[in-house]
Amino acid sequence: MKALQVSRVTKSYGSDPVLRGVSLVLEPGERAALMGPSGSGKSTLLNCIGGIDRPDEGRIEIAGHSLAGLDEAGLCRLRRETVSTVFQFFHLLPTLSARENVEFPMQLRGIPGAERAVRVQTLIEEVGLSHRAEAMPHELSGGEMQRVAIARALAIRPGLILADEPTGNLDSTTGESILDLLEAISEKYAIAMLLVTHSPLVTRICGRTFEMKDGIISGQDAEA
């Protein structure tokens, strides 16, 4: 079963086509980079895969389940249980501590308290933030915030992580360490990752790179 299968997806805003027949496949545990200039449609594709936006045409399947038939509640369930997102600006919930941010998706999913506590502790240690667990987001550095965001993404044990410019807001040293962390996690838990990036450095942890321009992936034919 594929971790992600995108088939001929199109999306327009008004009369402006943003995605023009995008297809891609990720195997479980596979990491791929999605590169391209601003406005090429990367984030729109990511939103469609994450169920935040809906494609006009085409098909998206995650772990064999099509997103097409899912209603709003179904899409929410998908985000709670199967797909996690790591953002460029981290987007930690500012009023929750690092520990609480990691715990939050598990609370949403209804995981019992005792299990949550064990998982949070493991994840915080795994991202190397045991000493900063009670810190609030504004007390953390950029690298630390991204580590918390990665721990949060792992909390639901997803099959797929979508990472939108995960190192875009970090200095190069911190960026390198975050990439190492993502690579290690992906291999340890066999999580597929699609990393949207402008940086060629990111490709070092990716087996494949998709180049995107004007709504299509290089080498693929436009639908419209």
Next chain:
Amino acid sequence: MSDPVSSLPVGRLLWSRFIWRHWCREPALTLMLVGILALGVAVFLAVRLANKAAVTGFGMFTESVSGESDFLLRPKAGLLDGAILREVRSLSGRAPLGIFPVLESSGVFADEVEGGLLRFVGTDLVALRNAANFVAGGEKGKGISFSQEEGQASPLGVSRVIYAGEAFAKAHAVKAGDEITVIVNDTPAVLTLGGILPSDPNRAEVPENLVLMDLPALQALAGREDRLSRLELRIPPGATAERVRQEMATRFAAFATERGLILETPGERKSSVTQMSSAFRLNLTILSGLALLVGVYLIMQAMEAAVVKRRGEIAILRSLGVTPGQIRRAWLVEGFILGLVGSVVGVVLGRVLAVGMVAAIGKTVNTIYYETTSSAVTLESGELLFSLVFGVVASVLAGLVPARDAAMTPPAQAMRQGTQGGGLTLLRRWPPGLIFLVAGFACAMLPPLRLEGGTVVPLGGYLAAMMLVFAASILIGVLFRPVAALLGAERDAAMRCYAASQLRRPEGRHRLTAAGLAVAIGMSAAMGILVASFETTLTSWIRQLLKADLYVAAAGASSVTNENSLSAATWQRILELPGVAGADKLQRYTISLEGKDVYLGGADYNDDAERFLQLIWIDPPDEKGPRALSGEGRTKAPAWVSESFSRRFGYGKGDTLELPVESAVQEVEITGVYAEYGNEAGTILVGREFTSRWFKDDRTSQMAIYTEAGADAEAVLETISAEFPGVMARTNEKLRTESIRIFHQTFAVTYALEAIAVIIAVAGLGLALAGLLLERRNELATLRALGATRRSIALASMWEGIGLALVGLAGGYVLSFVLGWVLIHVINPQSFGWTLSYRVPWLSFAALALVTLATAALVSWAVGYRNANLRSDREE
């Protein structure tokens, strides 16, 4: 060609390119801002207009009875002898002077013995008509004019003909020529409506319950032959009018002093006639303050929300070189225009609200105090200007503070993702809160301010209340942590934990919202404590006081201005009825002491060691038996005074009072001070034997009847009612019920306005949450990315709203306990001299809390649900 924009000054550029476009882009938000401003101004204005209308209604008409008299001459107590008319004429010499003798009396419709009071004004209709004709050629419309149907008899010389206004005719469905049956004192009489006094746009509408009669006819009807309430003196307009006025003022002032009379202008009389209950005025003062404060909080919240929403834009403008001063000025203009538009709408709305409120207040005032007219709601230019200025200043000030914060924020910081903040920075600092708290208690210790003329203003109490409100607004911040801990205790509830986390470190806006709610709840609940304390004290006082079996009074006795009495023949006959063992009797008079109206009661207690009226004592007399006021073995008449009299005039046990009575000044010695909650003007009780002698009056205003052992009180009541249809007879229980009903009616308008204040405050909470969610739209997108549904975001919003309401309620109730203490132990004794026992209406508090929480939950859920799908500014 030059770019037209580049030539615009920065201020106009900001206005035309930003402020105006914001309004156009978000008309709903703009309308909401204007609406909130309008509501704040409307409630404030409505309370002021209604208060003013109720206070001035009667005064306006009394001024115009004789067409704006220059002076009034009246006795300090009782009535004037008719012979004074000759003396006044001779005193005025050849000066042009209109003299109008006036007798006032009261009565009721025969079929409405317990209904509203009719106010009879008897005057010389010939002179009045001449004056009306005279002024018709000069200052039109100042006097009364008569309109008669064709074929109607002339009023002059015809007894038992009355004239009334159009409102009277309409209310009672009568027309000229109809006969009506009234009861004056305890005697029925048939009167003919001779004509309708036409309405005049230049004059106050004739009150619905005022009837005009020729003087001799009313003197005969009221049994007050050759007696007068006052003389109205009018100097006709003309070149010499001012000189004559000054000369007459000197001449009549000397005359009044010599005779122990009062000479005053209608304006002075008006202020003494319109002595509305202090309790009622206090009530309205607090309500107007409540409306003002809640309005200011709401305006601040709304303006602050608009500022915070545009912080990013302000930062961009700053980065482009716009100075903080220019941004502040632009905001000032926006606040000014919004304030102006909102205030204009508010004034219109307030006028409409006031008419409704006057209907409610007027009913109370008519029943208990005096007559008024609901058409007296007029929008004077002063009130209009005051309300407009209030709305605009509040709007500008409310917008200026957050605008200053935004304008002073470095652009880089304001443009950073997720920048939040807002709310008064003052609310984050607790030391000013403590200072206000200490200052509040210090002000509460201040003595009352005594103005010229004897008016007592509990200034320290009002200042204390204001300081405590400010203190609560600031110190309320300490409640966020415990409330957040309470909400977040259930760790399995994700959205509740998230909501709790928002309250754990509250933003300025959270604090402002909770403070607004706390002020509304605090002031409403403090009023609740005052009313409950009043009710408890009054109920126990009534229980103590009403121990007789039956109560009999002349018709119209439920009004304090009633002048009806039972004749000697009537009360003596009642005492002889089978089943009647005895009675306490009281005849009441209004006298003027040190320039202020007070009541003098002649009391005559049932001659039974056990069964007679026993008062609650503040400073008990040495002898309390039924004969304690008889004066046996004393040189001066003994007197008991009410607590409010004692506080108002500063007299206590052992002091001697000089009472002005009709014939002379009488000295009485105060032997005790008792609690009385029936009036706050103050009462002096002496033995009835003294008042009978002093006023040559053997009537009685009311009787408390004790029935014989085994007698059926209801049967005795029926006998009295059958034999004397003109008297009001009630059983003990009915009188108690009636007293409590009147009490609740007095405060009816309070409950309605309190409800409005709390609803507005909860609406403010919804508005604040909408603003918070708008600021957090990136956070909401994150929540959605983490799998939160629209409903779960609504749930989080609901818990946050409940948390805010809990903080507001807890803070509000703590504030209410302290404000209640100030009202009951500082303002109340200083302004109307009553000792009240402090009582908290727990059940009402619980109900208010539940309603507030439920409404807050509903509003916040709806706001959350509506805003859950806001697009994040990072989404493409």
